[in-house]
Amino acid sequence: MxxxxxxxxVRAHYPGARLxxxxxxxxxxxGHSFEDPSQLPNTPEFNATLRRAVRELCPEVDLEPAR
Amino acid sequence: MTVQLSxxxxxxxLALLGVEPVIFHCHHYNVVLQQSIEDVATQFPVGSIEHDGxxxxxxxxLSHAFEGTDRGDRLPFAAEYFRLRGFGLLDLGGLTDQGGTxxxxxxxxxxxxxxxxxxxxxxxxxxxxGYVAGALAAAHDLPAGSFRATETSCVxxxxxxxxxxxxxxPTPAELAEPVGLGAVPEPMPPRPAPVPSHIDExxxxxxxxxxxxxxxxxxxxxxxxxxxxxxxxxxxxxxxAGTEKLIRDKAPSLAAAVAEVLGAxxxxxxxxxxxxxxxxPEWYGLVAPMLRESSDWIYGIVAVANCFGWGRWTVMELVxxxxxxxxxxxxxxxxxxxxxHGVGDYxxxxxxxxxxxxxxxxxxxxxxxxxxxxxxxYYDEIFSGPESFQAxxxxxxxxxxxxxxxxxxxxxx
Numbered sequence: 001m002x003x004x005x006x007x008x009x010v011r012a013h014y015p016g017a018r019l020x021x022x023x024x025x026x027x028x029x030x031g032h033s034f035e036d037p038s039q040l041p042n043t044p045e046f047n048a049t050l051r052r053a054v055r056e057l058c059p060e061v062d063l064e065p066a067r
Numbered sequence: 068m069t070v071q072l073s074x075x076x077x078x079x080x081l082a083l084l085g086v087e088p089v090i091f092h093c094h095h096y097n098v099v100l101q102q103s104i105e106d107v108a109t110q111f112p113v114g115s116i117e118h119d120g121x122x123x124x125x126x127x128x129l130s131h132a133f134e135g136t137d138r139g140d141r142l143p144f145a146a147e148y149f150r151l152r153g154f155g156l157l158d159l160g161g162l163t164d165q166g167g168t169x170x171x172x173x174x175x176x177x178x179x180x181x182x183x184x185x186x187x188x189x190x191x192x193x194x195x196x197g198y199v200a201g202a203l204a205a206a207h208d209l210p211a212g213s214f215r216a217t218e219t220s221c222v223x224x225x226x227x228x229x230x231x232x233x234x235x236x237p238t239p240a241e242l243a244e245p246v247g248l249g250a251v252p253e254p255m256p257p258r259p260a261p262v263p264s265h266i267d268e269x270x271x272x273x274x275x276x277x278x279x280x281x282x283x284x285x286x287x288x289x290x291x292x293x294x295x296x297x298x299x300x301x302x303x304x305x306x307x308a309g310t311e312k313l314i315r316d317k318a319p320s321l322a323a324a325v326a327e328v329l330g331a332x333x334x335x336x337x338x339x340x341x342x343x344x345x346x347x348p349e350w351y352g353l354v355a356p357m358l359r360e361s362s363d364w365i366y367g368i369v370a371v372a373n374c375f376g377w378g379r380w381t382v383m384e385l386v387x388x389x390x391x392x393x394x395x396x397x398x399x400x401x402x403x404x405x406x407x408h409g410v411g412d413y414x415x416x417x418x419x420x421x422x423x424x425x426x427x428x429x430x431x432x433x434x435x436x437x438x439x440x441x442x443x444x445y446y447d448e449i450f451s452g453p454e455s456f457q458a459x460x461x462x463x464x465x466x467x468x469x470x471x472x473x474x475x476x477x478x479x480x
Contacts, residue, residue: 017334017478018451024327025103031110033320053109 001065003040003047006054013061022058029053079255079397081300082376086247087128088300089152090376090399091280093293093343094179096336096418100306101176101193102185103328107310111317118216119242120305121197126204126211127245128299133205145202151281153288153296154195155229162199164207166214166233169199173286175296177223182294190221192229194302199231204239212240246301249402256396256470261381264366265359271367274353275374291343292441300376304403308415312408326417330458333421334428334450341368341422342429342441362387364430369393377419378402383472388431391456391475393423398471401464414463416471423473424458425450432456 014022027033030049032040040046054061081088107113129148133141142159149157156172176191196216204213216233220226280295282288288295307329314325344350345368354367362385369380377399384392395416404415414420429435433449449455458475462468 015447015451016453017455017457018447020327021331024324024331025106027321027324028103028106028314028328029109031318031321033318033324035320 026053080373080379085128086131089297090300093340095339098179099332099335117193118197120302121194122201123242123245124299124301125198125201129205141206150286153282156286165235169231171229174229180223187224190218191223192218210239212242246406250405251402265357265363266366268370271370291347293339300399308404329417330421333418334425337422337425345435346438391427393473395471404465410467414460415465420458420460424456424475427456427475
């Protein structure tokens with residue numbers, strides 16, 4: 001799953017202020033701003049770091065590939 | 068020898084125990100703030116900021132308190148102080164001037180994480196470790212950074228108890244200088260005329276100050292549906308301001324993110340502590356008889372907040388259900404930021420910002436008057452709804468203003 005897809009799943013899962021809080025924590029966990037997604041590292045390592053952070057902070061977000 | 072409250076003019080709405088300002092905060096705030104710092108620590112070199120922050124304030128306070136006292140009385144005093152502030156029960160009997168081991172029962176932080184349903188892989192009691200290190204150094208008239216304390220087992224990660232190992236460092240670590248009271252406005256500005264209400268603030272202040280808010284025999288301070296601590300203001304400040312400064316220096320694009328999580332900790336605090344107070348028998352006995360209109364709930368809880376050592380809050384404008392403007396003089400966050408970092412270009416009072424928004428959400432998005440259950444589902448409902456309130460710190464002493472001002476309005480998502 002791409003970085004963009006992971007973030008899209010997170011955005012779809014939370015409302016308003018909760019989403020802002022979750023995204024803030026995720027940005028701090030991965031060390032990058034999500035303001036401009038085109039600036040995010042396009043590497044497997046970054047993707048894995050983001051997935052790990054989402055699993056830990058947002059366990060209710062489904063990261064399984066769509067079937 | 069006992070630690071005395073210094074004779075600070077009461078119109079500052081700050082509280083000193085010895086040379087350090089202290090404030091009340093709940094386990095929710097303590098846990099969420101620590102989680103925020105730990106989030107940052109996964110990518111940025113915050114170091115042992117919690118340990119060192121605790122060591123600095125504990126050493127500063129206790130080394131002053133210990134002047135002229137017998138060494139044998141010092142560590143028992145430090146353990147008793149820890150208990151009375153609601154942090155738990157420390158057994159410091161195994162310590163010497165070379166370190167040793169400490170057991171900690173009923174740890175506030177371990178209990179706080181467990182109560183919030185957070186299963187940790189790492190020990191939780193970072194404040195306790197730093198406190199022990201600072202207290203031991205003070206007890207032996209050594210520099211604050213003389214010891215390093217490490218938690219080797221912790222209830223918060225499933226161990227059967229909390230234990231701390233303390234070692235004497237060959238060379239003391241260099242820690243930041245304590246700021247004590249910080250850059251408090253002197254003289255305190257006259258209080259602006261608050262919006263008229265039915266609230267008798269002096270009566271509330273007298274009532275709150277008479278509450279027995281001290282740790283019990285178990286070392287805990289349960290009140291208003293939360294576990295309170297009477298914590299070091301500058302411990303929080305060291306964590307919040309230090310982390311924000313680090314992020315702004317190292318990764319400016321994440322400045323908004325760190326401000327968001329620090330403000331969210333204030334949100335959580337407002338929800339649980341203010342919400343718990345507004346449901347409590349004490350509220351219904353002391354404040355409720357004064358409540359005539361919905362807006363009085365805001366004025367009433369602001370009067371209570373003015374007893375917590377956070378600075379002097381004044382409601383400058385309240386449009387019911389739409390807008391709240393609060394002015395804060397001598398906010399504990401700005402007192403520290405000014406003293407530690409000087410005048411900057413960004414506001415630093417994140418606890419108050421989150422708290423002011425939280426008040427409006429409790430009253431005008433939720434309905435605290437109906438005594439709702441203050442759980443995560445209700446939190447999500449009123450703080451993440453499409454018309455929940457957000458607050459902006461429009462003025463801050465940390466960036467050169469004469470006082471701090473917060474404006475809460477509804478924010479469409």
